[in-house]
Amino acid sequence: MLKKLWAVSMFTGITASLAAQVKTGNSKVFTLGEVVSYARQGDSANAVSMEQIRQFHRLNVSSALNLLPGISQSNVGPRNESMIYLRGFDLRQTPVFMDGVPVYVPYDGYVDLARFTTFHLSKIVVEKGGASVLYGPNTMGGVINLLSSRPVHPLEVNASAGWLSGGHEEALSIGSRMKKFYLQADISRYQRDYYRLSDDFSATKTEDGGKRNNSYSNDWRYGVRLGYTPSEKNELAIGFSHQDGTKGTPVYTGTDTLNSLYKSPRYWQWPKWNKESIYFLSNSTLNAKSYFKSRLYFDRFINVLKSFDDATYTTQKKPYAFTSYYNDYTFGGNLEYGYTLSAVNSLKTAVHFKQDVHREHNEGEPERKVADNTFSAGVTDRHVFNAHWTLEGGAAFNYRQSIDAQNYNSQTKSITDFPSNNSSALNAQAKLAYTFSSERSLTLSVDRMTRFATIKDRYSYKLGTAIPNPDLKPENTLNFGLQYSDARLRDISLDGSIFYNRIGDVIQNVNNVVYDTTKKQWLSQSQNKGRAEYYGAEAAITWHVTTTFTAGANYTFIKRKNLDNPSLHFTDVPEHKASGWLQYNISRLGFLVNGEYNASRYSTSYGTEAPAFFLLHSSTVISIANWLKVQGGVNNIFDKNYMLSEGYPEQGRNYFVKVLFNYSYF
Known part of the structure; x- marks a missing residue:
């Protein structure tokens, strides 16, 4: 009785709220964080769902994205x-967003995806090729948008706790979802003492085997996020997130x-690897x-690196020992307006502004500051000719303005200014789709996209081996x-591309540009000297063999060529x-087996390779009750000694077990 009275007092109008959810979509996906909301086919090749993240036990964004072809x-x-590539x-060419908000590091455009855990996510969406100009600048390779979850019931509680080899x-x-408000809060921890x-x-001179030295994280x-939905077609939300990270860097063993x-090992x-937004x-x-x-x-990045x-x-x-401090922040925003010109034509336009500020210094040195303003204005138009043909086009003007660029001379201990520099770029795209039926389509796309040089590209001395440009x-x-x-x-879905x-104008390192008479060595410089071509194919298939047995597989072929200097190899791909994977469910038991093959890859531009490898993983889920599950598994069953980068061996055979709790009050 008390439970009923509490429910009535706290959640008046629940029935109306649930009815509205049915109309607007009873999805846990935080749709307010989507940038492009057109219905997409082929999600098996372009998105990772919350269910897949949990089934495959992918604890960080990098490993979750690895489930997709093209990644x-x-x-x-x-x-x-x-x-990921x-x-x-x-x-740098494929920026990462969280609910449509950029989260990459201002200094070099990268972000360590292992620091981004997946528990709070509902979906990861990947836009391949030239992403919509509505995302803003620097999307020449596509975009990755991490979509958080949103409650759909008056009360939802999800929890998990687990042990894994070397950590927990x-x-x-x-x-909580009420009539016009919803609230979502989460906290998570992933600790690994070693792998x-x-x-x-x-064993080598720097690593004796067993527990990998300095591999902790x-x-x-x-x-927390608070949302307000005054009506079915209006929504606003304010959110805050904070990440604290620490890690070691295992020493090169190659x-x-x-x-x-x-x-000279590092x-x-x-x-500190801390981020808050x-x-x-x-x-x-x-x-x-x-x-x-x-x-x-507003996004802030605090980073401390110690070299021992x-x-x-x-x-x-020793001379190579130091402590480096980053204190970066980004603030900005974007506005998007859409107008339906007719029953078959819709127009969208967006403007973006972002200021990136990078502040760094080594211990004992003064802080120096580099900052950029970036602007973008884009427009897209979508026309539906008939039940089969759809054409979408877009264009954007992008502009980057240097507002601060301080240079530190370690010899004179003085700070001066680099020359100011600005840059502009034009993006354009077109996409023609033919829909055979609601379940079959063919899409041709052509995009001309760009990427601005990062702060590091332009100003880094690369530990004294280069000159800025x-x-x-x-x-x-x-x-x-x-x-x-x-x-x-029947029971099969296919995706291929x-x-x-x-x-063009690939930014690459050019050797022997200037001779340093003090150090008696040649210095390099980043220059727009390169031309390259990437081409390939992807395929994905999912087959629901029976109601309890599902199989899937995907394949990627990619060739990258340096057209100006074929002897220099592109790395890491x-x-x-x-x-491939097989999943079988019977009664309260679920079994999953998945394997992955990677051909050899270059780790250096002069030809050092990381060998090919095949990995096999398996896991089991036991449903004790509708709200309680136990999951356990083993990764790298064959204990393969493999590397993603030469000299940096990955985990051998490892195990995990976890308990998952899921409760919803309707």
């Missing part, structure tokens, strides 16, 4: 950063004598023909893509990648 997971070994484009994980999420190497690993995240780390630790999002239907969206955000003398990680007396021009690419999606076959990318 190559990589590891920047010297920095212990988990990255999208059809050969890195994260815990997470809690509480949400264990394969028994096939042979610890990631906390908490966030045999490449040309690699400077072979003779003993690095990161006591506050944002406001809104979507308002103005009338029957128009809408207005807004996003405002040796593997004891206790002293900092503030006047770097934007990179550009001409992307062609053909995608086919078919779900009309082919693509070709022609890239295998030419062939294939994965």
Whole structure:
């Protein structure tokens, strides 16, 4: 009785709220965070769902994205950063968004995806090729949008706790949906004290095997979001999230004598990798023909890196030892307006502004500041000719303005200004789709996209081996893509695509530009000297063999060529990648087996390779009750000694077990 009275007092109007949810979509996806909301086919090749993240036990964004074709997971070994390549484009060219808000680091455009846990996510959406100009600038390779979850019931509680080889994980999420308000709060932790190497690993001068030295990491995240829906067609939300990260960088163990780390290992630790964001999002239907969206955000990045003398990680007396501090922030926003010109034509326009501020110094040095303003204005038009043909076009003007660029001279201990520099770029795109039926379509796309040089591209001395180049021009690419999606076959869905990318003004390192008479060595410089082409194909299939048995597979082929200097190799992307999975459910038991093959890949531009590998994983889920499950599994069953980057071995055989709690009050 008390429970009923509490429910009535706290959730008056629940029936009306649930009815509205049915009309607007009873989805846990935070749709306010979507940028492009047109219905998309082929999601099996372009999105990772919350269910897949949990079934495959993918604890960070990098490993979750690796489930998709066209994605190559990589590891920047010297920095212990988990990255992905999208059809050969890195994260500088494929920015990461959280609910439509950019989260990449201002200094170099990268972001360590291993620091982003997945518990609070409802979906990860990948836009391949030239993403819509509505996302803003620097999307020449596509975009990755991490969509958080939204409650759909008066009370939702999700929790998990688990053990894994070398560490543990815990997470809690509480949400509530009332008549016009909803609240979502979450907290999670992923701690790994070490990971264990394969028994096939042979000891080296820097690594004795077993527990990988300096392989620890610890990631906390908490966030809260309050939403208000005054009507079915209007919504606004304000949110805050905070991440605390620490990690070590395992030392290079390879045999490449040309690699400077072979003779001079790095003993690095990161006591801080912290990020926090506050944002406001809104979507308002103005009338029957128009809408207005807004996003405002402030994002802060605090980073501390310590370089030690040796593997004891206790002293900092040698010349290469230092403590580096980053104190960066970004603020900005974008406005989007859409208008339905007719029953078959709709127009959308968006403007973006973002200011990136990077502040850094080594311990004992003064802080210097570099800052950019970036503007973008874009428009798209979508015309439906008939039941089969649809044409969409878009164009954008992008502009980057340098507002601060301080240069520090370690010899004179003085700070001066780099020359100011500005840059502009034009993006254009067209997409023609033919819909055979509601379940089968063919899409041809052509895009001309660009990427501005990052702060690091323009101003970095690369630890004293290079000279800056503030006047770097934007990179550009001409992307062609053909995608086919078919779900009309009985119990089978197919997705396939082919693509070709022609890239110009590639920013690459040019050796022997200036001779330093003091150091008696040649210095390099980043210049717009490169031309390249990336081309390949993707395929994905899902087959519901029976109501209890499902199978799936995907394959990616990609070739990257340096057209100006074929002897210089592009790194970190295998030419062939294939994965497959089998899932069987019976009564309260679920079984999953999945495997992945990666061909060999270059780890250096001069030809050092990380060998090909095949991994097999399995897991089991036991449903004790509708609200309680136990999951356990083993990864790398064959204990393969494999590497994503030469000299940086990954985990050997490892295990996990976890308890999942899921409760909803209707």
